[in-house]
Amino acid sequence: MPFIRPVAARAATAFSRLWPAVLSVGGLFLLWEAYAQFSGIPPTTLPAPSRVLAQGALHSQALWDNTLPTITATVLGFACSVSAAFVFSVLIDFFRPLRRALLPVFVISQTLPMIAIAPLVVLWFGFGLTPKIMLVALVTFFPMLIALLQGYASTADEIEQLVASMGAPRWRIFLIARLPSALPFFFAGLRISITYAVVGAIFAEYAGAAKGLGIYILNAKNNFRPDLVLAAVMVSATLTLLLFGVTVLLQRLSMPWLRLSGSHKP
Amino acid sequence: MSAARLELRGIAKAFGDLQVLGELSIAVGKGEFVSILGPSGSGKSTIFKLLTGALLPDAGAMLFDGAPLQPDHRPFAFMPQRDALMDWRRIIDNTTLGLEVQGIGRMAARRRVAPLFAEFGLAGFEQHYPAQLSGGMRQRAALLRTVVQDKDMLLLDEPFGALDALTRADMQRWLETMWSRHGWTSLLVTHDVREAVLLSDRIYVLSARPGRIIAEVAVPLSRPRRTGAAVAAIEAGILDLLLSTPTQRT
Ligand SMILES: Nc1ncnc2c1ncn2[C@@H]1O[C@H](COP(=O)(O)OP(=O)(O)O)[C@@H](O)[C@H]1O
Ligand SMILES: [Mg+2]
Numbered sequence: 001m002p003f004i005r006p007v008a009a010r011a012a013t014a015f016s017r018l019w020p021a022v023l024s025v026g027g028l029f030l031l032w033e034a035y036a037q038f039s040g041i042p043p044t045t046l047p048a049p050s051r052v053l054a055q056g057a058l059h060s061q062a063l064w065d066n067t068l069p070t071i072t073a074t075v076l077g078f079a080c081s082v083s084a085a086f087v088f089s090v091l092i093d094f095f096r097p098l099r100r101a102l103l104p105v106f107v108i109s110q111t112l113p114m115i116a117i118a119p120l121v122v123l124w125f126g127f128g129l130t131p132k133i134m135l136v137a138l139v140t141f142f143p144m145l146i147a148l149l150q151g152y153a154s155t156a157d158e159i160e161q162l163v164a165s166m167g168a169p170r171w172r173i174f175l176i177a178r179l180p181s182a183l184p185f186f187f188a189g190l191r192i193s194i195t196y197a198v199v200g201a202i203f204a205e206y207a208g209a210a211k212g213l214g215i216y217i218l219n220a221k222n223n224f225r226p227d228l229v230l231a232a233v234m235v236s237a238t239l240t241l242l243l244f245g246v247t248v249l250l251q252r253l254s255m256p257w258l259r260l261s262g263s264h265k266p
Numbered sequence: 267m268s269a270a271r272l273e274l275r276g277i278a279k280a281f282g283d284l285q286v287l288g289e290l291s292i293a294v295g296k297g298e299f300v301s302i303l304g305p306s307g308s309g310k311s312t313i314f315k316l317l318t319g320a321l322l323p324d325a326g327a328m329l330f331d332g333a334p335l336q337p338d339h340r341p342f343a344f345m346p347q348r349d350a351l352m353d354w355r356r357i358i359d360n361t362t363l364g365l366e367v368q369g370i371g372r373m374a375a376r377r378r379v380a381p382l383f384a385e386f387g388l389a390g391f392e393q394h395y396p397a398q399l400s401g402g403m404r405q406r407a408a409l410l411r412t413v414v415q416d417k418d419m420l421l422l423d424e425p426f427g428a429l430d431a432l433t434r435a436d437m438q439r440w441l442e443t444m445w446s447r448h449g450w451t452s453l454l455v456t457h458d459v460r461e462a463v464l465l466s467d468r469i470y471v472l473s474a475r476p477g478r479i480i481a482e483v484a485v486p487l488s489r490p491r492r493t494g495a496a497v498a499a500i501e502a503g504i505l506d507l508l509l510s511t512p513t514q515r516t
Contacts, residue, residue, distance in 0.1 A: 158350040165318035165344040166367040166415065176367070180354045257353055257395040 047227035056231030066216040067235055073129060073201040073212065074243070077136025078194065084137065085144035093152050093174065110142045114200070118207035127210050135204040140193035147189025151182025184258075187251040194247055198240045270329075271296050271451055272317075272419060277326035279312055286312050288478035290326070292470050294419070294453055299445055301454045301462040303504065304472030310455035311347060312477075314421050318344050330418070341418035345425055349408035351396040357407050358383075358392040364415035379414050386410045387440075402433040409441070413450065420452040426461065438464050439490070446489050459508075463500050464491050471504060473511055481507055 029049045035041075036048035043051055056063060092099045118135055125131040155178045163173050205214025213232050220228035252259065270293035277290040286309040294300045304310050315321040317328065319337055328335045343364065351360050361382075362375035370378070383389045386406045396404055405425055412420055425441075426434040442465055445452065456462055462469045463485055471481040483504060487496055 156350065158346040158348055159352060161315070161318065161320050162344060162346050162350045163363070163367065164320060165340065165342065166364045167338075167340065168367045172367065176363070177352070180352065183354065255354065257397060260395055260397050 044224060044226065047230060049230075052227050052230045052234065055225075055227045056234065059228060059231065063216070063231060063235055066211055066213050066232070067239065069129070069132075069209070069212040070198070070201050070205065070214070070236070071239065073132035073204065074136055074197045074239075076129070077133040077201065078140055078197045080133060081137035081141040081193070081197075082144055082190070085141050085148060089145055089148035089152070090174075092149060093178065094170070099149075106142050106145060109138060112138075114139070114203050118204050122204070122208035127208050132201055132204040132209070132212070136197050136200045139196045139200040143193045143196070144186075144189045147185045147192075148182055151185030152178045154185060155181040183255055187247065187255070190247045190250075191244060194243045195240055198236055198243065202236055269296070270294065271331055272453065273327075273329040273332075274313075275327045275329070277313070277316065277328065278324045279309070279316060279321065280324055285476040287323075288473075288476040290472075290478060292479065294451060297449045297451055299450075299452045299454070299465055299467050301456060301466040301469045302472055303456060303459060303462045303469050303508075304477055305474050305508070306457055308472045308474050309477035310457075310472065311423055313455065314344060314423050317342055317421060342421050343412045343415040343417040343419070344421045345408055345412040345423060347423040348428055349396075349404045351404055351408060351411075353396055355395075356392065357388065357394050357396065357399065360396065360407060361411045361414060363411055368415070379410065382410055382414065385444075400433075401429050402437055405429065405437055406440075409444075413448070418451060420450050422452060422454040424456050424458075425454070427456070427458070434458075434461075441465060442490055459501050459504050460493070460497070463487075463497050463504070464493070469504065471507060480511055 033048050033050060036043070036046050036051075039046075047055075088102065092102065114135070117138070118131075121131040121134055125134065152174075159177050159181070160173060163177050168176060201212070202214040202217070205212030206218055207214075209215040213236050217229050217232045220226075220232065272292075272294040274290055274292050277287055278285075279287040290313065292300070292302065302310055302313065312321065316323050317335070317340070319335075319340055330341055351357075352363070355363070358376055358379065359372075361379045362370075362372070365375035365378060366372065380392070383392060386409070388403060388406060388410065391399060391403065391407075396407070399407065409422075409425065412422075426437050429437060438461055445465070454462070454465060466485050469483040469485060470479050471483065472478070473480045481504075483500065485500060487500075491497060
């Protein structure tokens with residue numbers, strides 16, 4: 001079988017893919033470190049990355065306690081928006097006039113400034129998890145919906161005509177042809193939205209929360225601790241990267257044919 | 267020709283102002299291999315859309331075994347232009363597609379197609395994805411998907427149009443062998459004159475748009491057919507006919 005490769009070979013290719021990213025990120029950190037050390041800017045204004053990491057390690061327990069609620073809000077909000085986007089995409093695909101009725105509403109929902117909406121949602125739904133889930137869902141719903149609709153539309157006419165010629169009713173054509181055709185678009189949407197999701201969760205917490213990276217950042221700022229602000233930012237960046245990695249992994253698992261190269265053609 | 271299985275009488279189809287099919291009348295007998303030969307854009311694929319029910323004709327009658335075609339029961343297995351294999355299904359699952367739609371369980375469907383893989387030159391490729399197959403193999407997989415549906419008649423839309431010349435010639439010979447063995451009642455549409463001559467018992471020659479039959483050519487050559495003087499002579503005759511018929515170029 002062409003797609004089972006030895007673990008060592010896999011690790012080697014993974015490393016060869018990763019080292020440019022490691023180099024560029026490492027380079028940025030070095031520049032930042034050098035600038036913070038030699039520019040004379042006080043660490044209370046611009047802390048060096050070494051200081052950010054050291055203080056982050058020192059406060060790791062507090063950081064972790066505040067990361068968990070952010071992860072929860074992100075994952076739950078995202079799950080809600082993906083489910084809702086799927087349901088609406090199916091409705092719109094089956095009842096085309098719905099598209100014209102609903103899309104304007106969804107577009108408007110995207111133009112709402114977070115800075116105005118977040119405090120209002122917190123005001124209405126309190127400091128708990130609910131408003132965070134809602135805000136994460138709000139920022140990620142639309143890209144997911146559009147990705148799915150575009151995915152359905154990308155179905156090859158020939159394939160649809162073929163399945164129809166076999167006597168399949170509309171809903172079977174959807175399941176057999178349109179839904180699988182949308183998979184690459186779905187995952188593209190997933191990768192984009194997951195990055196919005198973390199930012200959305202942090203913003204929602206910033207507007208009011210008992211715990212979470214957003215509120216941690218706000219408190220650290222108010223205590224004149226830019227090093228801890230940046231430590232929380234690093235945590236959120238890591239979190240985003242991890243979630244991004246999960247979506248890539250999910251895509252690889254659910255679309256194994258994408259990994260095939262043409263080199264196995266007989 | 268025995269009693270007609272498929273008969274089209276005076277079929278017309280227009281898209282808005284564009285009259286695609288004029289007055290099309292053809293018949294296909296049981297076990298017969300018939301081709302409709304016409305230039306690109308003459309409405310060949312449209313004929314199949316009418317037959318499979320994707321479109322409705324503006325005028326005319328479509329009869330199968332003497333009775334009008336029913337919208338919910340089409341006796342055709344259709345092979346679209348380009349192979350229309352689904353990237354996301356393994357070859358075995360692509361070939362069972364029609365059986366799956368008919369409601370046959372996955373395992374039973376696989377058992378039914380599996381023995382045919384060798385005859386279609388696909389043995390050992392059951393678990394491969396379409397992206398791993400060559401153009402010729404993809405077409406054979408698409409044809410396997412078509413014939414395994416066990417319908418009364420095959421509709422083949424330019425099955426080899428996307429292949430390189432050598433593979434195409436190879437596939438034409440292979441299809442002729444397969445057809446001689448199985449005797450499928452077949453309607454092929456193509457713009458390839460040689461392909462029509464090599465494969466068909468009879469050829470309907472379609473004019474440029476609006477498509478209508480300008481000639482019906484019997485091909486009384488023995489099988490297996492190989493390119494040679496006899497094939498070339500019929501080919502030349504049809505080409506003359508097509509090129510001498512006045513057309514508006516598009
Ligand atoms: N759904 C459609 N709407 C409008 N025009 C169409 C449609 N389908 C086909 N046509 C036009 O009809 C003509 C015949 O198309 P087609 O049957 O695909 O030709 P062929 O298969 O012989 O190349 C072409 O000019 C094409 O542009
Ligand atoms: Mg065509």
